[in-house]
Amino acid sequence: MGSSRGFLMRLIRPGRTAARRVRAAASCAGALAAAFALAGHTVQSQTLADGVYTAGQAARGQQVYQAQCAVCHGDALEGSVGPPLAGDGFLSIWGARPLVELVDKIHYTMPLEAPAPLSRQESIDLTAYVLRAGDFPTGEAELTDGMLAGIVLPAPPAAAGSAAGGDLALVPVANLAQLMRAVTFPNSNAIFNVQLKDPGDQVLPAPGARPFDYVEWGSTVYPGWQAIDLAALALVESTPLFLAPGRRCENGRPVPVDRADWKQYTEELVEAGRAAYRASQSRSVDAVIEVADQLNNACDNCHTIYRDAGAEGSGQGADRCPEIP
Numbered sequence: 001m002g003s004s005r006g007f008l009m010r011l012i013r014p015g016r017t018a019a020r021r022v023r024a025a026a027s028c029a030g031a032l033a034a035a036f037a038l039a040g041h042t043v044q045s046q047t048l049a050d051g052v053y054t055a056g057q058a059a060r061g062q063q064v065y066q067a068q069c070a071v072c073h074g075d076a077l078e079g080s081v082g083p084p085l086a087g088d089g090f091l092s093i094w095g096a097r098p099l100v101e102l103v104d105k106i107h108y109t110m111p112l113e114a115p116a117p118l119s120r121q122e123s124i125d126l127t128a129y130v131l132r133a134g135d136f137p138t139g140e141a142e143l144t145d146g147m148l149a150g151i152v153l154p155a156p157p158a159a160a161g162s163a164a165g166g167d168l169a170l171v172p173v174a175n176l177a178q179l180m181r182a183v184t185f186p187n188s189n190a191i192f193n194v195q196l197k198d199p200g201d202q203v204l205p206a207p208g209a210r211p212f213d214y215v216e217w218g219s220t221v222y223p224g225w226q227a228i229d230l231a232a233l234a235l236v237e238s239t240p241l242f243l244a245p246g247r248r249c250e251n252g253r254p255v256p257v258d259r260a261d262w263k264q265y266t267e268e269l270v271e272a273g274r275a276a277y278r279a280s281q282s283r284s285v286d287a288v289i290e291v292a293d294q295l296n297n298a299c300d301n302c303h304t305i306y307r308d309a310g311a312e313g314s315g316q317g318a319d320r321c322p323e324i325p
Contacts, residue, residue: 045150051139052151053128058138061129064122068111077133082112086133088157095156100148101278103127108283109225120145170244176321177250183238184269190231191276191295194288199224228280228288235273242266249321256306256321265302272298 046052065077072082077090084090094102107123118126128143174182202224222230241247243266247255256262272295279287307320 046147048131048136048151048153051137052141052147053131053138053143054141055132055138057125057128057142058132059129061122061125061127061132064118064126065129068118069126072111077130085130090130090134091154091156093156094153097153098149099127099143099151099153101281102130102153103145103148104281108281109229124148170241172241172244172247175248175250176242176255179238179241179247183234187231187234187238188295188299190227191235191280191288192292194228194285195292198285199228200283200285225280225283229277232273232277232280236270236277239266239269239273242269251318251320253321253323256324259324261305262302265298265305268298268301269295 065073066075069082069085072080073085074080077086078084079089083093103120103123106126107118107120110118124143124145131143132138242255243257243263244255245257247257249255272291275291275294276288279291305324306322
């Protein structure tokens with residue numbers, strides 16, 4: 001979470017704002033045209049039970065899978081180095097999500113070591129094969145790009161209860177400032193930095209030239225867009241720690257974990273992290289830039305009340321986490 005002190009805040013590249021306005025206008029015009037085209041017609045949503053792909057399409061997808069995916073996900077989609085693409089293990093990750101997210105994941109980020117070699121059509125065919133492996137029925141027409149957003153995978157199975165004695169009590173060790181500086185600050189800045197540097201342009205040094213400095217070395221192990229994916233996920237997974245009972249602010253005051261506004265600000269940051277992850281998965285710099293404002297606002301909304309407090313908004317340590325009636 002950050003403000004203008006210590007964070008890259010909304011540093012939009014010159015010329016991008018105008019370009020986005022042109023694209024937005026074109027998108028709006030396209031939406032209006034679509035609305036007129038659909039006037040008088042009812043759009044029917046589809047479910048997987050309707051049979052949204054053909055047997056031939058799944059067969060094409062199987063060929064792609066065996067050539068590109070089986071080495072990591074297993075010959076039977078059971079998972080190996082990569083996660084399973086069938087059964088409860090698959091639905092635990094992708095359940096209740098639209099097919100467009102799965103196709104985007106395949107198209108933009110897979111295979112992991114050489115992303116984006118598959119065409120959009122190959123990615124859709126591969127998804128049809130995944131559906132066949134999940135025993136979803138075939139139909140008369142092929143799955144197409146325009147159908148993906150309206151078709152949702154089944155909800156994930158209910159999580160099993162933890163084994164007796166297996167619960168891990170969370171006892172905060174870091175104060176709030178330490179937690180934010182250790183996790184929230186660097187990962188937010190990794191996302192903000194996309195405004196200045198396209199992750200896809202990163203050139204990896206030869207293996208023998210990689211430095212031994214831990215931070216620099218780490219950036220060459222998970223480079224480019226992977227680093228942005230991981231930064232967004234770090235925000236999603238770590239931000240709920242702001243609500244851990246017993247955590248203190250740097251000045252010793254208790255973190256106001258029971259206040260409704262604190263819970264709201266925490267959820268806003270989690271949602272910004274989710275949005276950043278979706279944007280990063282598209283491998284689009286513009287998409288991540290659009291999310292930067294959401295992330296910035298999530299940080300500032302909280303900082304205005306709990307960090308930049310004091311008579312003159314000094315934000316000094318003694319003024320932070322004020323007791324609000």
